Amino acid sequence: MPRINFCGSPEHAVDRRAFLGAAAGATLAADMTAINALAAPEVNGELRKNQKRVILLWLAGGASQLETWDPKPGAPTGGPFRAIKTDVPGVAISELMPKMAQRMKTTCIIRGLNTKNGDHGSAAQIMMRGRRDEATLKYPDLGAVLAREMGRADSKVPDYVTFYTQTEGRNMAPGSPGFLGARYAPMELTTNNIPEFIRKLDSIDELDHHERAHLRELLSKQFARGRTSETLNSQNEAYERVRGIMASEKLFDITQEPQTVRDRYGPTQFAEQTLIARRLVEAGVPFVRVGRAWWDSHGQNFETHQEMVPELDHVLATLIDDLAERGLSDDVMVLTLAEFGRTPTINPSLGRDHFASAWSMTITGCGIKGGAVYGKTDPKGNTVVAEEVDAGSLFATIYAALGINPHKNYYVGSRPVPLVNPGIEPIKAVLK
Amino acid sequence: MKPNPVQQVGVTPIPNHTFPTTRTMPAPHPDTIQQLKDLQRPVIYFAVARLADSDQIYLGGSDFKVCSADLGAAKFEPKELYSHQSYVTGIALAGLNLVSGGYDGQLIWCDVETGQIIRTIPAHSKWIRKVVASPDGKLVASVADDMVCRIWDAQTGQLVHELRGHKEQTPQHFGSMLHAVAFSPDGKLLATGDKVAHVVIWDVASGQQLGSVDAPIMYTWDKVQRLHSIGGVRSLAFSPDGKHLAVGGTGKIGNIDHLEAKSRIEVFDWKAGKQLAEFVSDKQGIVNRLEWSACGSWLVGAGGAGEGFLLFYDVAARKALRQDKLPMHTHDFHLSADGTELICVGHNRITVHRLGRVH
Numbered sequence: 001m002p003r004i005n006f007c008g009s010p011e012h013a014v015d016r017r018a019f020l021g022a023a024a025g026a027t028l029a030a031d032m033t034a035i036n037a038l039a040a041p042e043v044n045g046e047l048r049k050n051q052k053r054v055i056l057l058w059l060a061g062g063a064s065q066l067e068t069w070d071p072k073p074g075a076p077t078g079g080p081f082r083a084i085k086t087d088v089p090g091v092a093i094s095e096l097m098p099k100m101a102q103r104m105k106t107t108c109i110i111r112g113l114n115t116k117n118g119d120h121g122s123a124a125q126i127m128m129r130g131r132r133d134e135a136t137l138k139y140p141d142l143g144a145v146l147a148r149e150m151g152r153a154d155s156k157v158p159d160y161v162t163f164y165t166q167t168e169g170r171n172m173a174p175g176s177p178g179f180l181g182a183r184y185a186p187m188e189l190t191t192n193n194i195p196e197f198i199r200k201l202d203s204i205d206e207l208d209h210h211e212r213a214h215l216r217e218l219l220s221k222q223f224a225r226g227r228t229s230e231t232l233n234s235q236n237e238a239y240e241r242v243r244g245i246m247a248s249e250k251l252f253d254i255t256q257e258p259q260t261v262r263d264r265y266g267p268t269q270f271a272e273q274t275l276i277a278r279r280l281v282e283a284g285v286p287f288v289r290v291g292r293a294w295w296d297s298h299g300q301n302f303e304t305h306q307e308m309v310p311e312l313d314h315v316l317a318t319l320i321d322d323l324a325e326r327g328l329s330d331d332v333m334v335l336t337l338a339e340f341g342r343t344p345t346i347n348p349s350l351g352r353d354h355f356a357s358a359w360s361m362t363i364t365g366c367g368i369k370g371g372a373v374y375g376k377t378d379p380k381g382n383t384v385v386a387e388e389v390d391a392g393s394l395f396a397t398i399y400a401a402l403g404i405n406p407h408k409n410y411y412v413g414s415r416p417v418p419l420v421n422p423g424i425e426p427i428k429a430v431l432k
Numbered sequence: 433m434k435p436n437p438v439q440q441v442g443v444t445p446i447p448n449h450t451f452p453t454t455r456t457m458p459a460p461h462p463d464t465i466q467q468l469k470d471l472q473r474p475v476i477y478f479a480v481a482r483l484a485d486s487d488q489i490y491l492g493g494s495d496f497k498v499c500s501a502d503l504g505a506a507k508f509e510p511k512e513l514y515s516h517q518s519y520v521t522g523i524a525l526a527g528l529n530l531v532s533g534g535y536d537g538q539l540i541w542c543d544v545e546t547g548q549i550i551r552t553i554p555a556h557s558k559w560i561r562k563v564v565a566s567p568d569g570k571l572v573a574s575v576a577d578d579m580v581c582r583i584w585d586a587q588t589g590q591l592v593h594e595l596r597g598h599k600e601q602t603p604q605h606f607g608s609m610l611h612a613v614a615f616s617p618d619g620k621l622l623a624t625g626d627k628v629a630h631v632v633i634w635d636v637a638s639g640q641q642l643g644s645v646d647a648p649i650m651y652t653w654d655k656v657q658r659l660h661s662i663g664g665v666r667s668l669a670f671s672p673d674g675k676h677l678a679v680g681g682t683g684k685i686g687n688i689d690h691l692e693a694k695s696r697i698e699v700f701d702w703k704a705g706k707q708l709a710e711f712v713s714d715k716q717g718i719v720n721r722l723e724w725s726a727c728g729s730w731l732v733g734a735g736g737a738g739e740g741f742l743l744f745y746d747v748a749a750r751k752a753l754r755q756d757k758l759p760m761h762t763h764d765f766h767l768s769a770d771g772t773e774l775i776c777v778g779h780n781r782i783t784v785h786r787l788g789r790v791h
Contacts, residue, residue, distance in 0.1 A: 061658075061689075074496070076474070080519035080535040080559070168657040267605050269659065294658035299691035299737055300718075306559075306577075307606050307660050346476065346494070348761045348779040349691050349717075349737045 052366055052402045053281035053328075054146055056289040056335045057274070057316065060169045061120070061296035064342035064352055066381055067094050067305035068312075069109045069360035077344035077380045079302055088371040096309035099317035105371045106320050106329070107364040108430045112375020112384040115340060115391050118354035120296075123339035124173035130395030131421055133178075137412065140178035142395065143287040145419060147177075147184045149404050150286035156244030157251065157285050160186040163193070163273040164291035173339065175289065179412050186289070187245070193269075193276055194252040198245055251279050264318055271315045278322055281332050297342065299349035312336070320364055333366040333402065344381040358384045361394070363430070367401035372430045392424035400426035459727040460771040462744035462753045464788035470759060470781060471508045477777035479523040479563075481530065482766045483544065489766070489775060490530055490544070491782075492520025498532045498542070503775070503784060513542055514549055522563030524572050526586035531572045533560035539574055541589055551589045555582060561611045566619040571636065573622055575613040581624045583636065593639035595624065597632035602661075604653060609664060612680075616670035617726075623677055623702075625665025627651065631679055633702050645700045645707070650681030658688050669722035669731065676747070677702045680719030680733050683712055691737035695719045699731075699747055709750050715741035720763050725771045732774070736761030740778055742785075758783060 071094045072078040083092035086104035093101055093109075100107070117123040126132055128141040140148070147159030162175045175186030189195055200209050250256055254275050265271040270292045277288040292312070297304035316336065323332050341359025342352035358377045364370070376386040396406035399419055406426060409416035476494035483489070487504035490513075498520055499510035518535035525531075529550070530542040537560060541550040556576030563574045565586060572584045581595040602608050612625035621642070622634040629650040633643045652663030667680035676699055683696035697711040697719055717737030724731050730753060733743040740758030745751070760781035767774050774785040 076495070080494075082518065082536075166657055166659050292659075294660065294689070296658075296689040298689045300662040303609065303662055304660060306609070310607060348739070350476070350761070350779075351690075 051331050052150055053285065053332045054142075054287045054335065054398075054402070055274070055277045055281060055319070055332060056142065056287070056337060057312070058164075058173065058289050058291040059295050059312070059336060059338040060124075060164070060166075060173060060291050060293035062338045062340045062342055062354060063295040063308070063312070064297065064301060064305055065111070065358070065360040066342065066344065066352070067096060067302070067309055069093055069362060070111045070377055070381060072344070072379065072381045075344075075380045077346065077382075079346065081302070088373075091371070091373055094309065096305060097313040099313045103317055103320055106324070107362050107370055108368045108372040108374065109360060109362050110374050110389055110394065110427075110430070111360045111377060112387045112389045113341070113356075113359045113361060113394070114384050114388050115356045115359075118340055118356045120169060120339055120354070121172040123356060124169070126391050127337060127339050128173060128176070129178070130391050137417070138176065138178040140180040140184060141176050142398070143175055143186055143289055144177040144180050144184040145399075146287040146402070148180055150402070152284070154240075155284060157248045157280065157283050158187045158245055159285065160184060160287045161189070161277075161280055161285055162186040162289040162291065163189045163276075164289075164293070165190060165192070165269060165273070166291070166293035168294040169296070170291070170293070173291070179410070179417070193254070193272060194249065195245075198249055200246065248283070251283050252276055254279070261322070264322070266311075266314060266318070268311055268315075270311055271318075274315050274319055278319060282326065282328065295338065298347065298351040298353055301342065301346070301350060301352040323365065329365050331366065333368070333398070334364040335361065335398070337361045358382060363398070363401070367403070367432045369430050369432055374427055374430050387429075389427065392420045393427055396420045396424050396426040397430060401431055458789040459725065459729050460787035461790040462730055462732070462787060464790060465754070465756070465774070466786050467783055468786055469503070469784035471783070472781050473510065474780060476763070476779050477782065478519060478521045478763045479532070480764050480766050480775055480777040480782075481523045481525040482768070482775060483525060484769070490523050490525065491777060492523045492532050492534070494519050496520060496534070498523065498530070498540070500544070513547055514540060516540065518559075521559070521561055522574065524563045524565035526565040526569040526572055529586050531563055531565070531584075531586065533563040533574050533576075535559040537576065539563065539572075539584070553589055555584075556580065561609065562613050564613055564615060566615045566636070567617055568619050571619070573613050573615065575610040575624055577607065577609045579608060579610050579626065581610065581613055581622070581634070583622070583639070595622070595632070595634050595639060595641075597634070597641050597644070598624065598626040598630060599628070602628050602653070604655070606660075611664050611666050612668045614668040614670060616674040617672050618674060621670060621674050623668045623670065625668050625679060627661070627664035629663070629665050629679075629681065631665055631668065631677070631700075633677065643702050643705060645677065645679070645702055645705055647679050647681065647698045649683055650679070650696060652682065652685050652688065652693070654685065654688055660688070662688055662691070663718075666718050666720050666735070667722040667733065669724050671724050671747075672726060672728040675701065675703070676708065678722050678724065678731055678747070680722045680735070682718045691717050693717070695733070695735055695741065695743065697722065697731070697733055697743070697745065709747060711743070711745050711752065713741065713743050713752070713755055715743065715755055715757070717741065717761065719743070721765050723765070723767045725767075726769060727771065732767065734758065734762040734765050734776055736778065740776075742776070
């Protein structure tokens, strides 16, 4: 939403957010003026996007496009696995993904990624932020932007949660709010599936816990009389959020799910974290990243993918089915993405190395055309020969599908900073 | 080939145990090994077989083809016999029957005299890892990721036994793989080895399980850093008397992405279920192929990672004889019955070696 008269101050920059928080509240429904205001297309867009959620399955280390979404069977670079037909005529994927082959009508494959960076750390930053940082400006990543755009001020749940339990590559792909600041930093789970340090101390009973909160509120109100301060508001909001997050612990507890649902996702850590991600988005968390490391198959690429792709296939297919059965397909976007793909050339260790020139990712749900395939690579998979996509246009597409104007500006001081770099456009061919 | 000085790297001797050797005639000795040929082709070769007492070899590789080639010819020109639908990972010669298996799950019988395909059998529901023939040429065994070893009549193609002794899933709930299979020299025993480094020894006549051993270090499951594994038992070889079983793979991995682990061989008294020796090489990678010399005085292993290696061990003395670098990651070799000729195949290369007898 453009800010025509925005002064650039951080205090005013949160006004829209405060408005949205109020707009989503019950009081708005009784106010006809406000309802009329919702008729404006851009405000409808804001409300629509507020219903959207995103789960990013982050394939850390770089999964091979040739063993997943863009197989080249029979080519010298193709490896041993066959391609199998899918439920979309003319579209084939690796035989390691039989479950997704039956669900490609739900999912868009972007096969034309050329992101030009084959270094784990800097490539991960680009693929999480949609662009390279400037020397003096650190951009927020996708999760932080969506937390800001789709989170709600009165939310009782965190806005941005990321799982990355393995140690390899974790420091190369941290969640980062960039210039948006710590408010949009992720809740990072790195040791187990339930956040640490959010439980009330055992030494404090429930009554004491509530009384302490009431006392703090009383003191805060007394202090606030006659004062206007964003800092004060922020302080109060932080306490509200902490209490909400403390209450959200059960969302991370998969024993709350029926055993049949848990069995359906499966017993692996990736499966369990993806199930938690579904619980979180269902409860209103705008963005959850499930990091699944480590795909960096310089040695034994085929056996690595034989081990890991069937798990991805099963978990992704189960998530898509689960979201559909819950009526969430139009509201929850599921992404599979990594920092890069893998070389078509097979090295002496039967491995594939880093490759950012022609690789693939997928988008499922929300405003994306299921069954679409965008981008084409040559017969050996070395280059993109049609419909090339860079990180910026991928992010513009994701934003547009979620109802967010990719050209809207944030302000760093008085400098307008658009969500994607100038000149970058969404891929209209994959948008509904 | 650049031989390294003899080193006793990582050899763990087990006291008070002797390995039988047969020394009725001067044995070929690894110290005399010479590389005769280094042939380059744009194919990753996974399997080789050799027609006895000839220069005729058969190759299977990443081009999906089974080829024949004459190593004695002035120009090395493999000729295609037929194709699979994926990588060819196992080749066995049973008399004049060539039997090949691949990632397409099929076994193909070919008459090497006529070059005609005799039969094609959809032998396994998943990727075939290895195919071997019994020493008398009457049986062929295949292992695949459906975790079944199937024994076939080499002449008729009839299924003789289905051996099921390996779990389909790893303890971490991932699909397992059945990598290795080997007959004992007398053909009475068969060993199979899987991804989690479980090895089963079978009675060939009855198809009954006789015992099992485990080499858990070879599994390489990494639950902290990377949450996957790339190890497993990749090679097996019985001693000439069938009492001992050598198991090859890789060891504890420093960097799983690059196969940065020292190659590993463990030797078991399989009846007792007891490890007798372990050999940790200073060469990195996986031991893809093992064979005991007919005289029993040494064990040879080959494999690799980014580079290849050839390892010779005196198991009785529990010492490394040689650890040589090969020009390619080696996936298979053929050792002649008298132990004097070794043909290695692997990443884009075929090398031929000769061992001399030492009096």
